[in-house]
Amino acid sequence: MVIAEVPTLASAAEYFFRLGVEGKQFRPMVVLLLMATALNVPIPGPPFNGVGNSLTTELRTRQQCIAEITEMIHVASLLHDDVLDDADTRRGISSLNCLMGNKLSVLAGDFLLSRACVTLASLKNTEVVTLLATAVEHLVAGETMQMTTTSEQRYSIDYYMQKTYYKTASLISNSCKAIALLAGHTAEVATTAFEYGKNLGLAFQLIDDVLDFTGTSTSLGKGSLSDIRHGIITAPILFAMEEFPQLSAVVDHGFDNPENVNIALEYLGKSRGIQMSRELAMKHANLAAEAIESLPVTDDEDVRKSRRALVDLTERVIMRNK
Numbered sequence: 215m216v217i218a219e220v221p222t223l224a225s226a227a228e229y230f231f232r233l234g235v236e237g238k239q240f241r242p243m244v245v246l247l248l249m250a251t252a253l254n255v256p257i258p259g260p261p262f263n264g265v266g267n268s269l270t271t272e273l274r275t276r277q278q279c280i281a282e283i284t285e286m287i288h289v290a291s292l293l294h295d296d297v298l299d300d301a302d303t304r305r306g307i308s309s310l311n312c313l314m315g316n317k318l319s320v321l322a323g324d325f326l327l328s329r330a331c332v333t334l335a336s337l338k339n340t341e342v343v344t345l346l347a348t349a350v351e352h353l354v355a356g357e358t359m360q361m362t363t364t365s366e367q368r369y370s371i372d373y374y375m376q377k378t379y380y381k382t383a384s385l386i387s388n389s390c391k392a393i394a395l396l397a398g399h400t401a402e403v404a405t406t407a408f409e410y411g412k413n414l415g416l417a418f419q420l421i422d423d424v425l426d427f428t429g430t431s432t433s434l435g436k437g438s439l440s441d442i443r444h445g446i447i448t449a450p451i452l453f454a455m456e457e458f459p460q461l462s463a464v465v466d467h468g469f470d471n472p473e474n475v476n477i478a479l480e481y482l483g484k485s486r487g488i489q490m491s492r493e494l495a496m497k498h499a500n501l502a503a504e505a506i507e508s509l510p511v512t513d514d515e516d517v518r519k520s521r522r523a524l525v526d527l528t529e530r531v532i533m534r535n536k
Contacts, residue, residue, distance in 0.1 A: 226314055226322035227329075242288050242386050245414070245527065246281035249393045249407060250274065251520035255512045277393050279333055283346060284389040286330040291353050291385075293323035298357065299444060341395055345388040356380030360446060369462060371452050375416070383415025406505050410524065413502035418531045420495035423448035424488055427479075429535065442469055442478060449494065451478065454487035492532070499528040 296309040311319035367373040390411035394404040
């Protein structure tokens with residue numbers, strides 16, 4: 215789907231799809247294709263839009279389109295984020311803006327979004343279009359929330375979780391719901407798919423925020439301590455501030471001074487900030503696993519394997535170290 219008449223644009227747009235360029239190491243396409251098979255269960259009532267009680271080739275093709283669309287939106291967001299963050303690397307690989315400049319990186323992201331829109335329109339399903347359009351809106355809203363926080367919002371764990379949902383979890387949750395709707399499932403099943411994606415995305419980002427403090431520059435996309443050096447306050451620091459309110463004064467002064475970073479890290483080390491963030495991530499991972507386990511019972515072994523794989527993903531998200 216990433217085809218452009220201008221070779222330079224095509225090369226830029228394909229950058230994070232290439233082997234060895236791993237982006238955020240979170241591939242929505244894998245999750246969505248597993249979800250498509252996991253929901254391949256008999257649907258009561260008459261056929262829905264010509265879809266009977268088995269996963270037809272046509273339906274699978276349409277669901278794969280959702281996976282590809284989501285992947286393009288995801289990669290576009292990576293390209294735009296790296297420009298906004300002035301990032302030099304992502305997961306130890308040079309960022310596109312570092313290699314080809316901010317302008318081309320932004321245009322490549324815009325191009326991917328446009329290709330995603332064209333493909334989305336071809337599905338001719340208004341509800342699915344609305345879901346994916348909402349996810350794109352959330353990506354923009356989440357980034358804006360991160361850039362324009364008041365002091366009260368900056369110190370609020372609820373505000374942080376809302377921003378995290380918009381920036382990371384909305385895309386995968388709305389896409390999972392779209393996969394279910396395309397197959398003609400009930401609103402209840404579609405909501406269950408949504409809850410899986412939402413909680414998986416939240417768990418992933420919470421662990422990502424932990425790894426920003428505990429990981430290494432090679433394993434992390436933007437380098438260790440990237441968020442705090444950019445003045446972005448995430449769950450570990452927020453939980454640490456609950457234990458040590460005096461940390462808020464350090465945060466207020468900002469982190470342009472490396473000494474303030476060191477002081478914040480000292481407080482973090484004395485607190486349960488890292489542990490509480492991991493516990494919150496585990497809570498959301500468990501909610502995601504419970505969503506899969508609540509799906510209609512089936513004896514189909516392929517369906518059961520896909521569901522086990524989706525549950526395994528919740529464990530891998532928690533246990534990952536990069």
